[in-house]
Amino acid sequence: xxxxxxxxxxxxxxxxxxxxxxxxxxxxxxxxxxxxxxxxxxxxxxxxxxxxxxxxxxxxxxxxxxxxxxxxxxxxxxxxxxxxxxxxxxxxxxxxxxxxxxxxxxxxxxxx
Amino acid sequence: xxxxxxxxxxxxxxxxxxxxxxxxxxxxxxxxxxxxxxxxxxxxxxxxxxxxxxxxxxxxxxxxxxxxxxxxxxxxxxxxxxxxxxxxxxxxxxxxxxxxxxxxxxxxxxxxxxx
Numbered sequence: 397x398x399x400x401x402x403x404x405x406x407x408x409x410x411x412x413x414x415x416x417x418x419x420x421x422x423x424x425x426x427x428x429x430x431x432x433x434x435x436x437x438x439x440x441x442x443x444x445x446x447x448x449x450x451x452x453x454x455x456x457x458x459x460x461x462x463x464x465x466x467x468x469x470x471x472x473x474x475x476x477x478x479x480x481x482x483x484x485x486x487x488x489x490x491x492x493x494x495x496x497x498x499x500x501x502x503x504x505x506x507x508x
Numbered sequence: 509x510x511x512x513x514x515x516x517x518x519x520x521x522x523x524x525x526x527x528x529x530x531x532x533x534x535x536x537x538x539x540x541x542x543x544x545x546x547x548x549x550x551x552x553x554x555x556x557x558x559x560x561x562x563x564x565x566x567x568x569x570x571x572x573x574x575x576x577x578x579x580x581x582x583x584x585x586x587x588x589x590x591x592x593x594x595x596x597x598x599x600x601x602x603x604x605x606x607x608x609x610x611x612x613x614x615x616x617x618x619x620x621x622x623x
Contacts (some may be wrong), residue, residue, distance in 0.1 A: 402553075405556035427609060436517070438598060438615040446608055454610070464557075484585050486551055493602045493609030494540055 398422050402487050402500035409477045409507045417472040419487030427490045428470040428498065429454075430462060432483040439486065445470055457481050477507045510535035510603045514614035520608070521621055523591055528583040529617045531599030540602040541582045543573055547595045555597070558582060569593070594621045 403418045419428065426447050431439040441454030443462040451462045459481060461473045470489075473480060484504050488497035514540050515530040533539065544552040556567025563575040572585045582599060599614040 429611070431613075436615060438514075440614040441612075444608075444610060452608065461564060488552075488611075490609075496542060496544075496554040496557055497552075497611060499544075499553070501549075501551045 398507060400487055400489055400498050400500040402480070402485075402503050405501065406504045407506070409474075411477060411479060411503065411507060413477050413507075414473070414475050415505075416474075416478065417485055417487075417505075419470045419489075419500060421468055421470075421487075421489040421498070423489060423498065424467070425489035425491055425498070426467075427497075428464065429439065429488045429490075430470065430472045431458070431486045431488065432456065433482075433486060433502070434483050442472065442485075479507050481505065482507045510537075510601045510612045512599050512601050512612055512614035514597075514599055514617050516617050517615065518618045518620060521589055521619065523621055523623050524588050526587050526601045527585065527589050527593075527619065529599075530618065531582045531584065531614060532557045533580050533582065533599070533601045535601055535603055537603050538616065541573075541575060542602065543567065543571070543582075543584050544600060544613075545595050546598065546616075552598060555584070587620050589612050589619070591621050591623065593619060595619060 400421045429444040430442040445464040448467040487500045490497045513532045542557045543555040558575045566572045596616045
């Protein structure tokens, strides 16, 4: 039982490059989330999705785009990476607000 | 909008001593409360949750938390900690409005257990 899988686990980019982070869950969850974690800041919500084909902005959406073309996948895109986007990115999924979110192991992204 | 304040960024404690990690929240709607733990280089794992009912909730690894509505607090406690409890702990509040649920996290408390 894989749960939530994030790909890749590590990545180094140059400023201005683009990339896509993939999140896949095998629990048939409706809700999916992307967070970034920075030292002393906790986790901050970037974007989320309440079902296939839907997305919504979170607390820190600027510079990111997302897509949820399939229920099990939630993609996070950086169109033009900036050093301020160096962070650890976590994906999570859940069935609803009364249930805990299940987290992936994170993607460590460094932008030079 | 909801917010979460974890009052201590670091809590050092000796092994087998009791510990309390403090969490206060604010929200304009009914909330559900969670504590998560993060071990180094891993994702977050659920420790416990409060949805309704008894204000004292028990979680995994001997942790428990008490929901206090009047003080808007949800402090995490353990009567005797182990070295293996060294990790970062996050308090989170879930609010459900307009059909959508989002989770707001505190900034985390690093629990450092020494022998």
